[in-house]
Amino acid sequence: MGPEMGGKRTGCGQTFSPKPQHHRQGVEAGPQTPRHAARRAGHQSRPLGELIVKLAELTWPDLEQVSRDTVVVYPIAAFEQHGPHLPFITDTAEVAAIVDHLDAEIPDQVLCLPAQWLGYSPHHLRFKGTITAQSETHINMIVDTVSSMVHADFDKILIVNGHGGNVPNMNVSLQRLMEKCPDARIYGTSWFAYDELGEIREAGPHGWGHAGEMETSLMMALHPEWVKADRLQKDGHPPQSERAGQVSRYRWIHQSTDQGTYGDPTYGSAEKGERFISAAVEVLVRIVEDIRKGHL
Template identity: 25%
Template structure:
């Protein structure tokens, strides 16, 4: 059936509860409810040791995005925006493979993307990242602050849960930080064909919550192979538990966003650090 908008005849597809923005035409997008939940994944290409791909953070965040859409299908219309494979990875910038942008560039790209969506009348957006470099987190939260008065409410829940220590199931040891037991376990579930040799790696234990972590890279702190933790302990069983917990907290945050309820904030100590860097 032909429809007409602005004097132009076109054939409109059925707009379903979950869709991908890049696959839609402008009449499809025009027909969307303005309260449709928009999902935007933002994570850079970053080295993840000799055993994981540089796209690890992006792949994990996209997998979580897909599971959010499955979990909420039938509850609320959702559209997945094309992922932005960019970010700030200062702590791994001195490794081959890492593509790190200045945090202000990331802020501007994400901020202008959200502004453009707000200009179309959309009111709800969720950013998804599995990359917890503080400069990257600062960029995303600065972008959301920029559009606060635009009519579009945005949230980025993963960092708030991560820095509160409740994003992932607990493990023994305090130095599982990067390309570690947790990320390697997730990779074994989501993209096992891209995981190589993790079982032969020796543990690297570096405390990265001190002041030096704000100014040094992981390599400068002793992580010469680009991982911090013990990826040799990774398992699909633990990875599945991680995936389920991450999905659960994101679904809870999405429901809170849609209901106009308060979304968990970054801890005060992290908000202070973001002002200092």
């Protein structure tokens, strides 16, 4: 029968010997873990280092007992400058927290991967401290990470993006994964692009961009100790043409800002940050439900 004898073909066209699996909801190996106890006691914000350990908390026998109907959630972000008032880790801290809240909301429906902090940010390099991957490196990281989870027999995977510069590479990755893993259903979404978030903002159409109203609000809610409140200043020079939304252009951020930010962070507040997080999580819950139902 060839190399497939006794084995199972994954969605990426590879073959491996099957292990005994018990497809139950959630992880049921051993006694209740502190993480599950904390969920039942009510969700609270935790330090960044604890926000990005979901799959990382399991052993491989634990993983065998996770239902393959579970949606794997893979957060991707960036490590780049966010002006004089927010830290380099902003994008990663935000998407990690949003995915953490999603996990607390529907723990038996999702399996969350560690947040990928390295993204595509060459346009920020003029502001030193930014760390970036080249496009091909970034695409390969996404494809390899997702392929590894497909090899582990998960066929529903949702990439949750937290950085605007990642969008083109995420889309190319989805194309390649369609070809490489034809039997898997792999999705990408950017939490910051949801229409529901626009209902919360107050700073106007050019007020909530990079390190503006929304990101400043999130960081005030998540890590107020990292926000330099005495440095908040409106920045950015939006295009003057009415055709700007119909034309694509890549350019260095220092060409259109004074201090590396877009928008007006003076509109930021912790209360508003909590509302942005809740709105994003509500959308993600619906997306996960639609994926599980086969509606996407």
